[in-house]
Amino acid sequence: MLEIKELHKRYPTGDPALRGVSLSVPAGQVLGLIGPSGAGKSTLIRCINRLVEPTQGQVLLDGQDLAHAGRQGLRMARRQIGMIFQEYALVERLTVMENLLSGRLGYTRFWPSWFRRFPSKDIQLAYSLLERVGLAGMENKRADALSGGQRQRVGIARALMQRPAFLLIDEPTASLDPKTSRQIMRLILTLCAEHKLAAIINIHDVVLATEFLPRIVGLRQGMMVYDGPATQVDHKVLTDIYGDEDWSSITDRLAGNTSTIANDFDDQMASLAAVG
Numbered sequence: 001m002l003e004i005k006e007l008h009k010r011y012p013t014g015d016p017a018l019r020g021v022s023l024s025v026p027a028g029q030v031l032g033l034i035g036p037s038g039a040g041k042s043t044l045i046r047c048i049n050r051l052v053e054p055t056q057g058q059v060l061l062d063g064q065d066l067a068h069a070g071r072q073g074l075r076m077a078r079r080q081i082g083m084i085f086q087e088y089a090l091v092e093r094l095t096v097m098e099n100l101l102s103g104r105l106g107y108t109r110f111w112p113s114w115f116r117r118f119p120s121k122d123i124q125l126a127y128s129l130l131e132r133v134g135l136a137g138m139e140n141k142r143a144d145a146l147s148g149g150q151r152q153r154v155g156i157a158r159a160l161m162q163r164p165a166f167l168l169i170d171e172p173t174a175s176l177d178p179k180t181s182r183q184i185m186r187l188i189l190t191l192c193a194e195h196k197l198a199a200i201i202n203i204h205d206v207v208l209a210t211e212f213l214p215r216i217v218g219l220r221q222g223m224m225v226y227d228g229p230a231t232q233v234d235h236k237v238l239t240d241i242y243g244d245e246d247w248s249s250i251t252d253r254l255a256g257n258t259s260t261i262a263n264d265f266d267d268q269m270a271s272l273a274a275v276g
């Protein structure tokens with residue numbers, strides 16, 4: 001269970017990027033965080049694992065306040081939090097396998113000079129994850145030889161190497177074509193379900209977000225302006241998040257999304273209420 005309480009971030013250079021965001025994510029829930037460019041989506045998820053230092057507020061992961069954790073506490077907590085990036089953040093000249101193993105300790109991009117000393121169980125885990133994300137047999141390919149979709153699959157497998165409980169995913173499909181985007185979204189959701197992972201997925205594509213994610217949180221100028229079911233994202237909600245526009249082409253498509261998403265949402269909110 002992740003609980004963000006009254007989170008504020010002001011970068012030294014400018015206006016506040018987050019202005020008192022509060023949000024609960026129960027274990028196992030995957031939610032979509034949408035909002036215009038500059039709304040604070042990346043800042044919010046980076047404050048969770050302190051890649052960005054929050055200015056004020058709490059980030060409680062299973063009760064532990066990461067916003068105020070010391071170095072050791074933070075390091076332990078970060079093992080539970082995997083991260084997936086828009087631009088994949090792979091080490092280009094390393095192989096797929098090396099990228100996975102170098103990600104074993106999280107999202108630091110360091111040169112794994114001690115690479116050969118990885119335990120065989122990590123290597124086994126890497127092989128099984130590569131197979132699971134559809135990259136069996138690709139372990140010796142260099143990262144820079146892969147397509148965008150393959151690169152994101154490596155990014156996903158790498159994030160799972162540390163056996164996290166929570167994933168922070170920043171615009172995972174923004175650099176991908178529509179079909180690959182859908183495959184990647186489906187893969188992420190399947191893996192989250194299999195591994196019982198909770199996740200926050202930043203995603204600017206409203207149609208993609210509402211199709212795949214039952215719960216949508218909308219940010220605008222550092223404030224949460226929507227938190228509810230994907231099925232209730234309508235003209236008013238889109239206007240609240242993105243501003244005035246003729247949203248009919250999008251709302252028409254949203255109306256076509258199935259009601260199973262509504263049921264998923266009810267189930268998830270019931271589990272949230274049960275947790276308290």
Ligand SMILES: Nc1ncnc2c1ncn2[C@@H]1O[C@H](COP(=O)(O)OP(=O)(O)O)[C@@H](O)[C@H]1O
Pocket residue numbers: 011012013014016017035036037038039040041042043044
């Ligand atoms: N490292 C930074 N230094 C200063 N300002 C930043 C930095 N990163 C983001 N910002 C500002 O914070 C606001 C939110 O940015 P960001 O979290 O990247 O939004 P989003 O991910 O929704 O596009 C923007 O106004 C952006 O310019």
Ligand SMILES: [Mg+2]
Pocket residue numbers: 041042043202
């Ligand atoms: Mg961003």
